[in-house]
Amino acid sequence: GAGVSQSPSNKVTEKGKDVELRCDPISGHTALYWYRQRLGQGLEFLIYFQGNSAPDKSGLPSDRFSAERTGESVSTLTIQRTQQEDSAVYLCASSLRRDPNRSDTQYFGPGTRLTVL
């Protein structure tokens, strides 16, 4: 398909385990964003990748969270030593970064629902 895909769609893990979430952006989209959405809350920005530039990690809530992206393709978000408060839907979005002076329309994936027991 041509949209953003994420895997797994659901992940249940035990407290203290590490998890890896994957995002496949739309081909040709240079920008990639990770957000977290807790129940009843808005989207909380986590990290942003743009081309080969250094990622903007300003939204990562702790050093247990990290993310990588290879070039302009797949990204993985890793949460180490998961805690119950990490339970949320993790959304990935991608965009074309045409104009550096404007925000882009973002294209979102279906999300990964993470439950930490």
Place this chain on the structure above:
Amino acid sequence: AQSVSQHNHHVILSEAASLELGCNYSYGGTVNLFWYVQYPGQHLQLLLKYFSGDPLVKGIKGFEAEFIKSKFSFNLRKPSVQWSDTAEYFCAVGGSGGSYIPTFGRGTSLIVHP
């Protein structure tokens, strides 16, 4: 840094009622404004956006939003809702310079009864 406030967290309407969802933002530069919608079981998708020009923006499915600079608002409206408009609606604000990563509001859950 920008911020967004959506006043209504839950709205319940009957079909054919008029809709207005509030969105207020805080941002000091040239602002870009978005409304996204998430229908049940679907991805978040763009409903409409404002960058510049006519402050009344028309989007998909009969939705519109008006940018009122003096009120820092970007309210979403639809004159007559349908059952299929049941969804979660998110307002987002971004802008020029280092603020191009949009900040999202908490969202408004809209339920339309047939």
